[in-house]
Amino acid sequence: MEDERSARFEELYAAHLGHVTGYVRRRTDDPDDAADVIAETFLVAWRRLDDVPRGDAARFYLYGVARRTLANQRRGERRRRDLTARIGQDLAADLAAAAAPDPARPEIGAAFRALAEADRELLGLAGWEGLDNGQIAAVLGVSRNAVRIRLHRARRRFARQLERRGADHLTVHALATRSKGEPA
Known part of the structure; x- marks a missing residue:
């Protein structure tokens, strides 16, 4: 059949x-x-x-x-x-709406856009998405320790970009340091 x-x-x-x-x-x-x-x-x-x-x-x-x-x-x-x-x-x-730069603080957006894509992704996952190092590691497919090191370096580069654009010391410190609640 x-x-x-x-x-x-x-x-x-x-x-x-x-x-x-x-x-x-x-x-x-x-x-x-x-x-x-x-x-x-x-x-x-x-x-x-x-x-x-x-x-x-x-x-x-x-x-x-x-x-x-x-x-x-x-x-x-x-x-x-x-x-x-x-x-x-x-x-x-x-x-x-989300990316509309603060007209009083254009240096922040300019500093962020000047970073390498990898740094923007790391900072975005930590800051905008609110992910911790372990969660970022899962997204990127790397170790938690690698995230910790890369995030630290990305924040330092962001701080340098902010300083180059004339951001005040408090802004540099607030935006380029560890997010609230983020584990060490």
């Missing part, structure tokens, strides 16, 4: 792969999308093999499956694109 099913599917696939490929390729520009639709079309045919008509009518059945698969793919892409745009707008608004 299973051998008959496999043989029928192989025959269907061999007879109609070219037709389905042409149908799909003429309706999508992306070869990866086309390959996905073709694969999904024949997966549906395998699952519903008993519903697939025999002879030339099978080609039209497969075209219908491919057409619906293409429509589903386009709807999904449209939903992803709309969601991405909406999330992007929300995130941009949130970031603008």
Whole structure:
């Protein structure tokens, strides 16, 4: 029974792969999308093999499956694109509000932006995300001791950047020292 099913599917696939490929390729520009639709079309045919008509009518059945698969793919892409745009707008608004520099203290943002990406990430995880050294170590995939050392060095570099930009001593000390509650 299973051998008959496999043989029928192989025959269907061999007879109609070219037709389905042409149908799909003429309706999508992306070869990866086309390959996905073709694969999904024949997966549906395998699952519903008993519903697939025999002879030339099978080609039209497969075209219908491919057409619906293409429509589903386009709807999904449209939903992803709309969601991405909406999330992007929300995130941009949130970031603008969170990152809006204090007009009275532009040196703080400038000093932070002047740091290397690795230093900004460490300071951000400790300060903004409120993570302790162990949690930062888990995020970065390094040891807790490595975090302690790197964080200490990043804070010193931040303090130097603040001093270069003319921040007062209290600001330098407050922003470049250990976060409240952070373990030694």
